[in-house]
Amino acid sequence: MASEKRPAAPFTPLDFQLVLLRRMADHNPGPVEDARRELGASAARMREANSRWQAMLRSPRARSASARYRSVLGEPEAVLPRRIGDLECEALRWPLPLWPGLRFEVLLAADGTVWNAWLVRAPGAEGPVLRTVADLTPWSCTVDEAARAFAPARPLQGSAPTRWGLAFTAPGADGAPRAVTAEFTWGLLQRIAVAGDGPEPRPAAPS
Template identity: 55%
Template sequence: MADHQPDLAEDARRALGASRTEMREANRRWQAWSRARSGPGELHRYRSALGEPESRHVVEAYSAEILRWPLPLWSDLRWEVAIGPTGRRTPTQVWGCGLVRAPGAPAPELRSEADLRPWSCTIAEVANAFPPAHPREGSAPTRLQLDFTLPGGTRRTAEFTWGLFQRLL
């Protein structure tokens, strides 16, 4: 997220009480983890990094399970992982993951372009506030873009990292 919002990332680093060296080391470990081709599997890695999920629920229509973890930096967001069957040797695989609003946490009021501030809203919140909205691939695997329509008919594209708003393109 520091690619798009370095000042916010620096503020977050300070809020967590981490040094720049600790931040770089954590990023190095994350990059190594996320690119590892072998090991216990992606879901196990999330559990080893975040502990047991705060909540879980089954979406029977898709034979999927949604797991959510709280995050120390964002109390009003959760890290969400959707898992489902693979049909292979492993019984489940991660279908997707990203940041979502915590149950009961107030979502921002999104009425205009001015309400879209970095790190303030999730992709689902923008899509719901400004229909019609159409997601598409972003510039990296952790990024998505969302084409949407502002009141008055103006079309815009927003970029999200891990499901959190970063910028308008």
């Protein structure tokens, strides 16, 4: 008799952090490898976690997005009312051990639709000091922080659902304004392109 298929292990908060890292590895493999080791997870587990998450998203029996996040991360640390223009929504926030100064935030519409899911600064946590291009290092800031520091910033279409972009002007090393394009994954800065430095976005040197 063929052996019965063993049930899959629960998808844990650790696995979810590996999902976030897997997408970030496209731009910053070094920091991702360091973070993966800090979590005590193998590269194979990171790939498996990402595959399982994608399967959960595509499953015809997929639960609602809100229920999916709650099943993986537990009850949110905070549920906050949020108004975006004329629309009202809820912001659900969870802590993640890998980024203690951040929270994973999901914005839910009244009908339960997820408008956004990304990392934001935790309440009371000290944010980065962003004054020049040199301060824009990988993982140093969130979308909102960069947009506020270098206002006015223009949002750009991301290359994937978990990616965002901003275009703005920031002082260079000589103090002269430079045109900057910043790319974010899950709301966290990954790399920048500075006008005159070449056509491709470049990861800034880690601080």
